[in-house]
Amino acid sequence: xxxxxxxxxxxxxxxxxxFMPEALIAPLDELEDCWRTAMADxxxxxxxxxxxxxxxxxxxxxxxASRFSEVVGARVLLKREDLNxxxxxxxxxxxxxxLLTQRMGKKxxxxxxxxxxxxxxxxxxxxxxxxECVVYMGEVDTERQALNVARMKMLGAEVVPVASGSRTLKxxxxxxxxxxxxxxxxxHYLLGTAAGAHPFPAMVRDFTRGIGDxxxxxxxxxxxxxxxxxxxxxxxxxxxxxxxxxxxxxPDVRLFGFEAGGDGFETGxxxxxxxAGEVGVLHGTRSFLxxxxxxxxxxxxxxxxxxxxxxxxxxxxxxxxxxxxxxxPITDAxxxxxxxxxxxxxxxxxxxxxxxxxxxxxxxxxxxxxDATLVVCLSGRGDKDMVTAATWFDLVDLSDVxxxxxxxxxxxxx
Amino acid sequence: MTSVGPTVVAARADGRAAxxxxxxxxxxxxxxxxxxxxxxxxxxVDVVEVGLPYSDPVIDGPTIQAAAETxxxxxxxxxxxxxxxxxxxxxxxxLVMTYWNPVQRYGVERFAADLAAAGGAGLITPxxxxxxxxxxxxxxxxxxxxKVFLVAPSSRSERLRLAAEHCRGFVYATAVMGVTxxxxxxxxxxxxxxxxxxxxxxxxxxxxxxxxxxxQAAEVASYxxxxxxxxxxxxxxxDAAGLDEAVESVTxxxxxxxxxxxxxxxxxxxx
Numbered sequence: 214x215x216x217x218x219x220x221x222x223x224x225x226x227x228x229x230x231x232f233m234p235e236a237l238i239a240p241l242d243e244l245e246d247c248w249r250t251a252m253a254d255x256x257x258x259x260x261x262x263x264x265x266x267x268x269x270x271x272x273x274x275x276x277x278a279s280r281f282s283e284v285v286g287a288r289v290l291l292k293r294e295d296l297n298x299x300x301x302x303x304x305x306x307x308x309x310x311x312l313l314t315q316r317m318g319k320k321x322x323x324x325x326x327x328x329x330x331x332x333x334x335x336x337x338x339x340x341x342x343x344x345e346c347v348v349y350m351g352e353v354d355t356e357r358q359a360l361n362v363a364r365m366k367m368l369g370a371e372v373v374p375v376a377s378g379s380r381t382l383k384x385x386x387x388x389x390x391x392x393x394x395x396x397x398x399x400x401h402y403l404l405g406t407a408a409g410a411h412p413f414p415a416m417v418r419d420f421t422r423g424i425g426d427x428x429x430x431x432x433x434x435x436x437x438x439x440x441x442x443x444x445x446x447x448x449x450x451x452x453x454x455x456x457x458x459x460x461x462x463x464p465d466v467r468l469f470g471f472e473a474g475g476d477g478f479e480t481g482x483x484x485x486x487x488x489a490g491e492v493g494v495l496h497g498t499r500s501f502l503x504x505x506x507x508x509x510x511x512x513x514x515x516x517x518x519x520x521x522x523x524x525x526x527x528x529x530x531x532x533x534x535x536x537x538x539x540x541x542p543i544t545d546a547x548x549x550x551x552x553x554x555x556x557x558x559x560x561x562x563x564x565x566x567x568x569x570x571x572x573x574x575x576x577x578x579x580x581x582x583x584d585a586t587l588v589v590c591l592s593g594r595g596d597k598d599m600v601t602a603a604t605w606f607d608l609v610d611l612s613d614v615x616x617x618x619x620x621x622x623x624x625x626x627x
Numbered sequence: 628m629t630s631v632g633p634t635v636v637a638a639r640a641d642g643r644a645a646x647x648x649x650x651x652x653x654x655x656x657x658x659x660x661x662x663x664x665x666x667x668x669x670x671x672v673d674v675v676e677v678g679l680p681y682s683d684p685v686i687d688g689p690t691i692q693a694a695a696e697t698x699x700x701x702x703x704x705x706x707x708x709x710x711x712x713x714x715x716x717x718x719x720x721x722l723v724m725t726y727w728n729p730v731q732r733y734g735v736e737r738f739a740a741d742l743a744a745a746g747g748a749g750l751i752t753p754x755x756x757x758x759x760x761x762x763x764x765x766x767x768x769x770x771x772x773x774k775v776f777l778v779a780p781s782s783r784s785e786r787l788r789l790a791a792e793h794c795r796g797f798v799y800a801t802a803v804m805g806v807t808x809x810x811x812x813x814x815x816x817x818x819x820x821x822x823x824x825x826x827x828x829x830x831x832x833x834x835x836x837x838x839x840x841x842x843q844a845a846e847v848a849s850y851x852x853x854x855x856x857x858x859x860x861x862x863x864x865x866d867a868a869g870l871d872e873a874v875e876s877v878t879x880x881x882x883x884x885x886x887x888x889x890x891x892x893x894x895x896x897x898x
Contacts, residue, residue: 236686391688508730508731
């Protein structure tokens with residue numbers, strides 16, 4: 214089924230588009246042409262499918278989480294993206310874009326990363342394809358996520374700490390864009406989420422929509438019908454849009470996105486862009502945005518680095534605007550509780566990002582009733598979050614030990 | 628309202644290029660920035676370009692980023708831009724350079740009205756392409772304001788034509804594929820870009836990005852109608868010990884640049 218959005222100029226209703234320096238319009242046009250031609254080329258889509266299967270470990274399972282379901286109060290089917298190579302849904306997007314990079318004849322890839330998850334995924338794809346890889350990462354994040362810096366370096370990527378602005382994800386994106394404009398002939402900007410200027414939101418959706426396409430087919434096989442709800446966490450929104458894309462034309466499947474409510478919606482310390490933001494333009498697209506009354510970007514806050522972004526993909530803004538999908542904030546505390554419940558009922562440690570969607574399932578179950586079946590995207594595994602979780606739950610005093618290990622690891626690789 | 632167009636055309640009729648000098652509003656403070664804008668005029672700019680500091684300036688290099696951060700940390704607000712414009716608009720035509728989100732947030736129509744009321748000539752919009760500029764074009768035309776869109780060496784001719792069709796005042800040609808910032812060498816791409824622009828428009832062409840000395844200004848003046856200088860001026864302010872020294876060094880650099888724009892400091896010819 215073809216998704217009707219965006220329109221020919223990259224707009225999802227009043228959202229999306231291209232708010233970019235003119236210098237980048239030609240490379241965006243080149244990328245769009247290459248992507249559209251590739252998607253109509255059986256050789257390309259066949260190679261993408263082969264890579265996902267042989268290298269990425271896909272399709273991922275749709276797992277009937279019966280003990281977790283008892284706690285939630287509705288039947289929960291987990292889309293196990295945590296089992297993919299690199300431990301998250303992001304392998305789909307990076308393999309797709311790396312294939313496009315090759316098709317454009319470019320040899321160098323740049324990427325932004327917050328916690329390091331997309332950086333690691335991009336470095337992985339670049340290692341696989343033999344592409345040069347430079348990852349921009351806020352200086353604050355390189356310190357908070359030193360182990361992921363080590364991973365990227367081990368995979369052969371160069372990690373550039375970004376010291377401008379708030380020294381976090383949004384500034385890493387700014388710096389990647391500055392690199393791109395100076396190196397467009399040799400370089401593809403492998404954006405990590407379904408945001409940014411057209412064609413990125415649609416392209417990233419189409420590379421990640423296997424999540425939803427698989428889940429839809431698996432639901433039909435398992436249940437003989439479609440699920441009642443599809444749930445996912447939303448930062449920039451790539452796993453959510455990948456899930457939603459398959460169900461958007463099924464009016465009986467309710468769509469729920471869960472944003473990072475941080476310390477609580479009322480504290481102002483959160484990343485609930487759709488729930489609390491206002492329409493604005495950032496990083497090339499018009500969407501909802503956390504901003505002050507002068508339109509300056511406001512820093513977001515979340516225990517989950519992967520959701521800690523002040524913007525959101527424009528298609529989510531449109532789905533929210535039209536009422537097709539609902540977006541709700543989940544606090545740090547709710548997400549951490551759901552994380553531990555899944556660990557103890559199913560023996561699965563989810564990423565804190567994904568735990569936001571698990572936490573959201575409780576209220577959805579109450580609303581839709583005990584007979585409802587919910588597909589929840591388990592977008593990533595929680596190994597990367599163990600220091601955060603150990604600290605949050607006071608499981609063990611890890612901090613000194615871990616810091617030493619990390620310093621050694623990074624020192625050896627640099 | 629004063630369009631910058633006639634000023635640029637008049638300079639060309641004088642056998643020279645116009646000089647456009649950029650500094651951010653509120654840098655280092657609102658009052659300080661007004662003094663520095665006056666120094667630009669005293670030093671001989673034909674047009675003042677007032678920057679609106681923004682949290683995510685993707686087309687700016689480290690120098691202008693640092694200035695924007697200083698201005699925002701000092702509490703610079705959108706409305707301050709109008710005060711700064713008021714201070715220079717009586718002396719020379721004054722444009723505002725701004726990323727799009729602050730304008731959208733303020734309200735496009737309201738921004739245009741307040742800019743016009745302050746005597747501003749119009750806007751330079753580095754991350755707004757004509758394709759997305761419907762609201763701005765309507766508001767600018769209603770308030771008789773200049774619309775200055777950018778073109779780049781990567782722009783194909785249909786993009787040059789589109790930008791030129793939507794510009795009023797002049798067309799802003801970015802000399803290099805890159806961000807703002809002083810460069811030792813002048814651009815090899817700029818003369819070709821200006822030549823391609825001339826094929827599709829009669830509007831004056833201003834060239835910016837990387838011009839920092841009188842000699843570079845002279846070289847750009849040999850093929851463009853306006854020379855646009857930003858980072859080099861910001862750099863002198865960042866390097867100055869205090870506001871008085873900054874005013875002095877901005878005036879001095881502006882004089883040198885204005886001399887270059889008059890063709891007095893022609894550098895070695897570049898092939």
